[in-house]
Amino acid sequence: MRQSPANEGPVQNVQTVQIVRQPVRSSNALNELNVSNKWNESNSLVEIQAVSKSFHKTVKEQTTEVRALADVSLSIRENEFVSIIGPSGCGKTTLLKMIDGLIPCDSGKILIDGKQVTAPGPDRAVVFQAFALLPWRTVLANVEFSLELRRLPKEDRTKTARDYLRRVGLADFENHYPHELSGGMQQRAGLARALAVNPSILLMDEPFGAVDAQTRQLLQEELLELWQRERKTVIFITHSMDEAVYLSDRVVVMTPRPGKVAEILDVPLRRPRVSEEVRRDAKFVDLTNYIWESLKKAMENH
Amino acid sequence: MSSRVGTNVLSFLSLAVLWEVAGRAMNSTLIPPLSQIGAAWWKLLSSGKLLANLSMSLTTLAIGFSLAMLFGIVLGLLMGRFRAVEHFFDLYVNALMSAPSTAFVPVFILWFGLGVESRIAVVFLFAVFVIIINTMTGVKQVDTVLVEMARSFGAREREIFFKIMLPAALPAIMAGLRLGIGRAVKGMVTGEMLLTLTGIGAMIMQYGSSFATDALFAVILTVLMVALLTMKAVHWIDRRLTGWKAEIAVE
Numbered sequence: 001m002r003q004s005p006a007n008e009g010p011v012q013n014v015q016t017v018q019i020v021r022q023p024v025r026s027s028n029a030l031n032e033l034n035v036s037n038k039w040n041e042s043n044s045l046v047e048i049q050a051v052s053k054s055f056h057k058t059v060k061e062q063t064t065e066v067r068a069l070a071d072v073s074l075s076i077r078e079n080e081f082v083s084i085i086g087p088s089g090c091g092k093t094t095l096l097k098m099i100d101g102l103i104p105c106d107s108g109k110i111l112i113d114g115k116q117v118t119a120p121g122p123d124r125a126v127v128f129q130a131f132a133l134l135p136w137r138t139v140l141a142n143v144e145f146s147l148e149l150r151r152l153p154k155e156d157r158t159k160t161a162r163d164y165l166r167r168v169g170l171a172d173f174e175n176h177y178p179h180e181l182s183g184g185m186q187q188r189a190g191l192a193r194a195l196a197v198n199p200s201i202l203l204m205d206e207p208f209g210a211v212d213a214q215t216r217q218l219l220q221e222e223l224l225e226l227w228q229r230e231r232k233t234v235i236f237i238t239h240s241m242d243e244a245v246y247l248s249d250r251v252v253v254m255t256p257r258p259g260k261v262a263e264i265l266d267v268p269l270r271r272p273r274v275s276e277e278v279r280r281d282a283k284f285v286d287l288t289n290y291i292w293e294s295l296k297k298a299m300e301n302h
Numbered sequence: 303m304s305s306r307v308g309t310n311v312l313s314f315l316s317l318a319v320l321w322e323v324a325g326r327a328m329n330s331t332l333i334p335p336l337s338q339i340g341a342a343w344w345k346l347l348s349s350g351k352l353l354a355n356l357s358m359s360l361t362t363l364a365i366g367f368s369l370a371m372l373f374g375i376v377l378g379l380l381m382g383r384f385r386a387v388e389h390f391f392d393l394y395v396n397a398l399m400s401a402p403s404t405a406f407v408p409v410f411i412l413w414f415g416l417g418v419e420s421r422i423a424v425v426f427l428f429a430v431f432v433i434i435i436n437t438m439t440g441v442k443q444v445d446t447v448l449v450e451m452a453r454s455f456g457a458r459e460r461e462i463f464f465k466i467m468l469p470a471a472l473p474a475i476m477a478g479l480r481l482g483i484g485r486a487v488k489g490m491v492t493g494e495m496l497l498t499l500t501g502i503g504a505m506i507m508q509y510g511s512s513f514a515t516d517a518l519f520a521v522i523l524t525v526l527m528v529a530l531l532t533m534k535a536v537h538w539i540d541r542r543l544t545g546w547k548a549e550i551a552v553e
Contacts (some may be wrong), residue, residue, distance in 0.1 A: 101424060120453060126451070130450060132451035134451070136472075149452070149455045149461060
């Protein structure tokens, strides 16, 4: 297994923290960055190349064009945990849907393992913000749903679904309906459904945005533990700074509409990360503050 | 639940007592006391006349409602799923939904004659539009997040329809059927009174015109019972099919 860059982070007893910023690539700056690009392309699993997206919005018969994303480029390595953070309406969810293949890009393209994304595929699975569980199915049947669509035989479906329910701690709730569970448990079921199809890339759209603070922290810890074991590539949308820093190898900060990449930051925290320790770590505090400043600047320049 | 049954029984008993007292006090053929109606009902039942007419009426109801259910759900699903189909039909469906269906009885006489076909057509017409509209609304109100989720996991159009849209729309479809069966009972009696004097409708007309008010009320109460029981039956099926929804409502 390749080491993620965070594991070889700076020496521990350094007092002042170096914020490691990465160059933001845009299509016209591509030439200058030829060297690093070559390295990136050979190592990256997800390659987002100068992607733009606009929507047409009709209010009182007046159609206006809303630019959601403008010239976004980003490359994500295999097994990397990348968070995308930005103010509401910066197009982060749009970007995630484009990586999933649910909506097409207006210009630019997204490559996964060198192949252009045109539709959802078995290598990706989404964990949705509003859980998106089917209310008429039990938790077990909800997890089986993703496997049903992949045409797995019934016994295999049940076996796999039970296995993943156990991994997210829902083994005793398989016969419950979603409305009988708390928000945190519903999202665990959503996570089990996504993991059950064994995707190489997990796309998470503000997955813990709809649960209370304590549950949120618990779910973050559980997610890291799962990720440590399963080693998926995770693209995680959030608007919580400490969530982004605690979870990720890199944090991508986006500007308000139209969404652009403002900066990409390395998270120099060792793994495995223990929540209580990490949150007291000076590097954690400095980095979250830095992201806060960066977001503020992006909002002001807008 | 038990307090509700208790209140229902109380309501029923107090109305019965009031009716009995009022009937006796007025001593008029216009409002016969309940006991007299009960006796008339028993006579109709034991002579076999009530059951013979009732079974004739219920056959019409069953055929007409089944057709309305089949046609209404299929058209409603298509209208809810495809914009073009909706725009093609919605004007007529909405117009006919609010038009008095009785106005079409003469047309049915011309088309189908005075036989059972016309009565089935009336039942169908009374019930079908509310089923179409409820089904269509149910399909259109399906949470887009669920559709997106299914698409993301690789669902094809067929699977989105059968695994997401249909089960999500089921509560609305069942509500349409509940309203539809009530309207179908109305259609059944209307058809029998206006078209050919058969079944329950014929009994109502016959006893009404011969001032046999006790028998008249006995038949009317039977119609009310049929309406109530058929609606309960649909409600029972609804609860079995969409129990998950009922539980959410209780919370």
